[in-house]
Amino acid sequence: MPRTAPVSDWSSDFDVLDPRYVADPFGIWDGLRTTCPIAHTDRRGSTWLPTRYEDVTAIAHDIGHFSSLKVAVIPMGSGEEGAGQLEYGLPPISSDPPLHTWTRRLLLPWFSHQRVESYVPLTRELCRGLLAHFVDTGHADAAVDFAQQIPVRVIARILGVSSEMSDAFTGWVRDVLEFADDDERRNHGAGQLLSYFESQLDLRRQTPGDDLLSELLRAEVDGAPLDDGIVLGMAALVLIAGVDTTWSAIGSSLWHLARHPEDQKRLVAEPELMPTATEELLRAFAPVTMARVVTGDLDYEGCPMKQGDKVLMNFPAANRDPEVFDRPEAVLLDRAHNRHVAFGSGIHRCAGSNLARMELRVALEEWLQVIPSFALEEGREIVWAGGQVRGPRVLPVVFP
Numbered sequence: 001m002p003r004t005a006p007v008s009d010w011s012s013d014f015d016v017l018d019p020r021y022v023a024d025p026f027g028i029w030d031g032l033r034t035t036c037p038i039a040h041t042d043r044r045g046s047t048w049l050p051t052r053y054e055d056v057t058a059i060a061h062d063i064g065h066f067s068s069l070k071v072a073v074i075p076m077g078s079g080e081e082g083a084g085q086l087e088y089g090l091p092p093i094s095s096d097p098p099l100h101t102w103t104r105r106l107l108l109p110w111f112s113h114q115r116v117e118s119y120v121p122l123t124r125e126l127c128r129g130l131l132a133h134f135v136d137t138g139h140a141d142a143a144v145d146f147a148q149q150i151p152v153r154v155i156a157r158i159l160g161v162s163s164e165m166s167d168a169f170t171g172w173v174r175d176v177l178e179f180a181d182d183d184e185r186r187n188h189g190a191g192q193l194l195s196y197f198e199s200q201l202d203l204r205r206q207t208p209g210d211d212l213l214s215e216l217l218r219a220e221v222d223g224a225p226l227d228d229g230i231v232l233g234m235a236a237l238v239l240i241a242g243v244d245t246t247w248s249a250i251g252s253s254l255w256h257l258a259r260h261p262e263d264q265k266r267l268v269a270e271p272e273l274m275p276t277a278t279e280e281l282l283r284a285f286a287p288v289t290m291a292r293v294v295t296g297d298l299d300y301e302g303c304p305m306k307q308g309d310k311v312l313m314n315f316p317a318a319n320r321d322p323e324v325f326d327r328p329e330a331v332l333l334d335r336a337h338n339r340h341v342a343f344g345s346g347i348h349r350c351a352g353s354n355l356a357r358m359e360l361r362v363a364l365e366e367w368l369q370v371i372p373s374f375a376l377e378e379g380r381e382i383v384w385a386g387g388q389v390r391g392p393r394v395l396p397v398v399f400p
């Protein structure tokens with residue numbers, strides 16, 4: 001439940017957890033973009049919300065004035081960040097250079113095109129197994145029964161941890177990201193996640209494997225092994241960054257298709273459209289908003305930003321800016337020019353984008369192969385999560 005009063009003025013008193021914003025933020029951004037392109041609020045601390053592509057990308061590139069040391073969209077009630085239990089936070093996402101530079105470099109090979117291609121058979125098999133559970137029943141919760149189940153299992157493989165832990169992982173990640181207004185729940189999720197990875201590191205020290213955790217324990221920087229706090233932060237980040245995000249993208253894409261039978265038919269008839277279609281769905285329903293912290297007082301485009309203020313990196317709104325995208329409100333499966341920023345921009349651009357794209361493509365291909373025609377179930381409510389990561393959490397659909 002949101003803890004603040006309903007919003008009456010989006011330009012000076014917005015709340016990203018307002019139920020109207022969570023359910024349908026698009027019209028709010030469009031309104032702000034023409035009247036007050038960088039909105040402000042004092043709810044949960046002084047925070048700015050840019051809505052134009054130009055501003056979002058400029059701020060993402062200006063790492064001197066806008067630091068990543070605090071990237072949580074919803075600060076903890078105490079003012080501390082969710083990763084406050086970790087000395088180094090969650091590098092590379094919650095760090096600035098130089099820590100950012102080498103921690104990112106260590107992660108990138110794990111998500112190269114080549115590595116990601118090697119996870120395709122596992123992902124296809126997983127999707128087919130999930131679909132087989134409900135294809136004969138004529139209905140499913142496309143979020144819970146399908147989208148939610150995929151990324152967590154692929155990440156578990158990469159980290160070398162048991163996929164039997166998938167439900168626990170999903171719960172912890174949701175506690176950290178989706179229930180950010182509830183300090184107790186957020187602390188509980190973060191605590192569970194960290195103590196699990198601590199015990200996994202002990203195991204890997206005794207019996208190393210060829211997984212990401214073992215590799216991080218073997219890695220050396222300037223001739224010295226990594227501090228345990230850094231290994232823990234990186235492992236936790238891979239799980240946190242790779243689960244809610246991709247599941248949200250798959251869910252939002254299925255939500256769109258369920259409401260647009262013409263797009264279902266087109267994708268089935270023209271599967272070669274899949275690459276532009278997935279980019280377009282990522283643009284239109286970009287799930288991730290990150291934050292930055294202002295490093296010193298500055299005037300940005302007439303906004304008097306103060307040291308310690310937050311800026312929300314509104315990548316989803318940037319993707320709907322009519323200055324950059326023709327008919328931004330329309331989902332055009334064959335959109336040719338699509339410089340969307342769903343994966344961010346600048347030095348923190350998503351390190352897992354190859355994996356995310358592959359999972360989204362394979363999930364949609366497998367779904368349409370088995371269920372080429374489907375619709376939202378009438379009379380059933382769709383529940384959206386918002387804040388840092390936006391996507392459907394309950395998505396009832398029916399099919400013949």
Ligand code: HEM
Pocket residue numbers: 060068071092093094104107111155237238239241242243245246249286287288289290291313315341342343344345347348349350351352353355356357
């Ligand atoms: C559709 C799914 C995804 C979306 C929309 C997404 C979006 C983003 C965005 C917007 C950022 C930039 C953060 C910033 O500027 O502060 C980011 C960073 C990152 N993402 Fe993703 N992400 C997705 C999936 C994944 C996956 C599957 C992984 C792999 C485990 C991953 C790992 C990371 C990492 C490690 C970073 C930090 C990069 C850095 O700070 O240099 N993401 N992601």
